[in-house]
Amino acid sequence: MIKSILIANRGEIAIRIARTARRMGIKTFAIRTKKEPNAVYLQKVDQILDFPETDGTVPEFLDIPNLVKLAVDNHIESMHPGYGYLSENADFAKACRDAGVIFIGPSPEIIKAMGDKIIAKEIAHRSNVPMLGGTHGGVPSAEAAIEQANSLGYPVIIKAASGGGGRGMRICWNESEVPQNFELCTAEAKTAFNDPTVFIEKYLQNPKHIEFQIVADKFGNVIHLGERECSIQRKHQKLMEEAPSPALTDELRARMADAAVRLAKEAHYESLGTVEFLLDDNHNFFFMEMNTRIQVEHPVTEMITGLNLVELQILIASGEPLPIEQKDVHLNGWAIECRINAEDVQSGFTPSIGMIKNLRLPSDNNIRIDSGVRIGTEITPFFDSMIAKLIVHGKDRNDAINLALHSVEHFHVTGVRTTIPFCKAVLHNEVFRSGNFNTSFIEKDLPSLIYKEEHEELIAALLAVAAYNRDNDFVPDNEGVEQEAAMDPWVLQKRIRHL
Amino acid sequence: MDNINIQNRSLIAVGSDGETYEFQVRNSYEFSTKGQKLKIEQIEEADGIQIIGCEGVRYPYEIVSVKQNCYEVMVNGVCYQFTIETPFSLKRRQILAANRPVSDTEEIHAPMPGKIVSLHVEEGKEVNQGDPILVLEAMKMQNTLASPIKGTVVAVKVKEGASVGKDELLVEIKRTNG
Numbered sequence A: 001m002i003k004s005i006l007i008a009n010r011g012e013i014a015i016r017i018a019r020t021a022r023r024m025g026i027k028t029f030a031i032r033t034k035k036e037p038n039a040v041y042l043q044k045v046d047q048i049l050d051f052p053e054t055d056g057t058v059p060e061f062l063d064i065p066n067l068v069k070l071a072v073d074n075h076i077e078s079m080h081p082g083y084g085y086l087s088e089n090a091d092f093a094k095a096c097r098d099a100g101v102i103f104i105g106p107s108p109e110i111i112k113a114m115g116d117k118i119i120a121k122e123i124a125h126r127s128n129v130p131m132l133g134g135t136h137g138g139v140p141s142a143e144a145a146i147e148q149a150n151s152l153g154y155p156v157i158i159k160a161a162s163g164g165g166g167r168g169m170r171i172c173w174n175e176s177e178v179p180q181n182f183e184l185c186t187a188e189a190k191t192a193f194n195d196p197t198v199f200i201e202k203y204l205q206n207p208k209h210i211e212f213q214i215v216a217d218k219f220g221n222v223i224h225l226g227e228r229e230c231s232i233q234r235k236h237q238k239l240m241e242e243a244p245s246p247a248l249t250d251e252l253r254a255r256m257a258d259a260a261v262r263l264a265k266e267a268h269y270e271s272l273g274t275v276e277f278l279l280d281d282n283h284n285f286f287f288m289e290m291n292t293r294i295q296v297e298h299p300v301t302e303m304i305t306g307l308n309l310v311e312l313q314i315l316i317a318s319g320e321p322l323p324i325e326q327k328d329v330h331l332n333g334w335a336i337e338c339r340i341n342a343e344d345v346q347s348g349f350t351p352s353i354g355m356i357k358n359l360r361l362p363s364d365n366n367i368r369i370d371s372g373v374r375i376g377t378e379i380t381p382f383f384d385s386m387i388a389k390l391i392v393h394g395k396d397r398n399d400a401i402n403l404a405l406h407s408v409e410h411f412h413v414t415g416v417r418t419t420i421p422f423c424k425a426v427l428h429n430e431v432f433r434s435g436n437f438n439t440s441f442i443e444k445d446l447p448s449l450i451y452k453e454e455h456e457e458l459i460a461a462l463l464a465v466a467a468y469n470r471d472n473d474f475v476p477d478n479e480g481v482e483q484e485a486a487m488d489p490w491v492l493q494k495r496i497r498h499l
Numbered sequence B: 001m002d003n004i005n006i007q008n009r010s011l012i013a014v015g016s017d018g019e020t021y022e023f024q025v026r027n028s029y030e031f032s033t034k035g036q037k038l039k040i041e042q043i044e045e046a047d048g049i050q051i052i053g054c055e056g057v058r059y060p061y062e063i064v065s066v067k068q069n070c071y072e073v074m075v076n077g078v079c080y081q082f083t084i085e086t087p088f089s090l091k092r093r094q095i096l097a098a099n100r101p102v103s104d105t106e107e108i109h110a111p112m113p114g115k116i117v118s119l120h121v122e123e124g125k126e127v128n129q130g131d132p133i134l135v136l137e138a139m140k141m142q143n144t145l146a147s148p149i150k151g152t153v154v155a156v157k158v159k160e161g162a163s164v165g166k167d168e169l170l171v172e173i174k175r176t177n178g
Helices: A011-023 A040-044 A064-073 A090-098 A108-115 A117-126 A142-152 A175-193 A250-266 A298-305 A309-317 A397-409 A420-428 A430-434 A456-472 A489-497 B003-008 B087-099
Strands: A004-007 A027-032 A047-050 A078-080 A156-164 A167-172 A198-202 A208-216 A222-234 A237-243 A271-279 A285-291 A334-341 A358-360 A367-371 A386-394 A412-414 B010-015 B020-025 B030-033 B036-044 B050-054 B057-067 B070-075 B078-085 B105-109 B114-119 B132-138 B141-146 B151-156 B169-175
Touching: A004 A011, A004 A064, A011 A027, A011 A040, A011 A309, A011 A367, A011 A386, A027 A040, A027 A064, A064 A078, A064 A090, A078 A309, A090 A108, A108 A117, A108 A285, A117 A156, A117 A198, A117 A250, A117 A285, A142 A156, A142 A175, A142 A198, A156 A175, A167 A175, A175 A198, A208 A250, A208 A285, A208 A309, A222 A250, A222 A298, A237 A298, A237 A420, A250 A271, A250 A285, A271 A309, A298 A309, A298 A334, A298 A367, A298 A386, A334 A397, A334 A420, A386 A397, A397 A420, A397 A430, A412 B057, A420 A430, A456 B010, A456 B020, A456 B030, A456 B036, A456 B050, A456 B057, A456 B070, A456 B078, B010 B087, B078 B087, B132 B169
Parallel strands: A004 A027, A004 A078, A027 A047
Antiparallel strands: A156 A167, A156 A198, A208 A222, A208 A271, A222 A237, A237 A334, A271 A285, A334 A386, A358 A412, A367 A386, B010 B020, B010 B078, B020 B030, B030 B036, B036 B050, B050 B057, B057 B070, B070 B078, B105 B169, B114 B132, B132 B141, B151 B169
16 A cells, blocks of 8 residues: 655645545645645645745646656655646656656556547547547648548537647638638647647537546456536536536436446556546437546545545555445435636636635535635635535435535635636526536526626615715714614724713 | 705715616615615624625625725625715716717726737737737636727737736727727
């Protein structure tokens, strides 16, 4: 069993990893950066290491040589990359392995294969998993692009082979748009991902985004932990996730899970992984990509399975066989995750920068909050905008929605604006509640991005008027009746002194 | 109490879309609007969260900013901006607004600190309302700033790749008449 872990990440995920690792009796190390020397995650580990002085051109959690050196110099046995940053970087996994540090994740070869969407599609093809075309490898020229697009039928999407996160993709609605988009996408892929290779597949309009959690050990045992519904997204950024998905029947779930497990076996996968599918209106599903890290939204799976994904990840990295079999996995009830981000929904989800002045979190049975902030935390442009993940577990979908709603109503943040009013809008929305929604939900089915309570605007106006009245002594209290009751004792004291 | 006196005790909150809420002010906690009495209670609770209670309902709030008579408040996490006017100042404002010529240049400022990832305009380019002007990246998110008006770009103050501070002037656009 692994004895020590260097957590090469920050924020809530660093805390999440440390929590489980410490419970398992593993010594945890976190990295302190100059950008947030008092961050909450630093309090949750056994030992803090200062990141060395650098010229600052490479952000700390992307600095492979220095991260590996920190682990080696401090005799730390393993490295946990969290999500984002270097979590799906094959070079990092390789640098760890070469230095004798266990990388908690799949091998560099698997990360590389899955990171290259063309190779990933070949694996999916071999394992007989449905796809949206695009099994012909990279597209060498604009002419070849047109030829492939015509045979697929429009619309098509041109994607960067090494792309991800919604970047490096262009949709073509007809043949005339193909050559220009091919050139643009190739150029973009080269600058953004240092790999100009692009491929073409059929573009599915407004699909549902459903992903399956896979767990695989080093002995060829592969199980799945059900699906997560991730269709509530804006510009490919997920905002709310749930498990299971209201769109799947037991029969469809079994078929998709089987496809995901087949694909993982074909890839000789190990560690945690997520197979992403697109689902159309007719219940056809198509392989999109496989993520080789722990996902932001992993807690919804933990809620309904009762399993600890970080624990499984560490056990697998330690070379242990899976402690459970597929028959031990049961999906219980319904879980929803709301991402509480420091974003101004009223101004198009722009980042809201500032200091968290006050924070009040809901608490109840079946509510989990994973957060990396506290009162006084500065939300800076250096890092992502997530303040907290609110995860609730209900007995069924309706119960989970109501609990989520109750929880966001009792989640108060001042100092920065958050996505809480957006979460309320989604949870109140009839289309969302019906379960019959897809990735176009925010554009098509959500008339207002924020939820306002009845009379809320009137109260806001009254609040502003009351503040103005006080600030300007507009109607002094000593002119009114019942003034004694209203008078602040400090003011009273002051007035008595001046009599 | 005579009529004039009551008039003087009115305050009007003008919202960002021009909607108005008029309140008669009795003292610092008693108000009325459209004949309905509203008694408010403002409390700071033990954890520092401020609560306004009105007619038995409690709302968490924050006074986000005050600039002269301009109040930005947050209720239930939703932001509202109001300009507070007296009946007299509101009338004066309406008269002034009717007589003032509309400014013909619109300045685009950075809403937050960040990096200019791409610039879609150059000086002299004609833009329509809603056209993308530039993309600003902050917190790993790309935000497209769009033109608020139809017009011609008269000045571009930044280059692609530049880091900008909050409120920094980025682009000026001259309004096209008609």
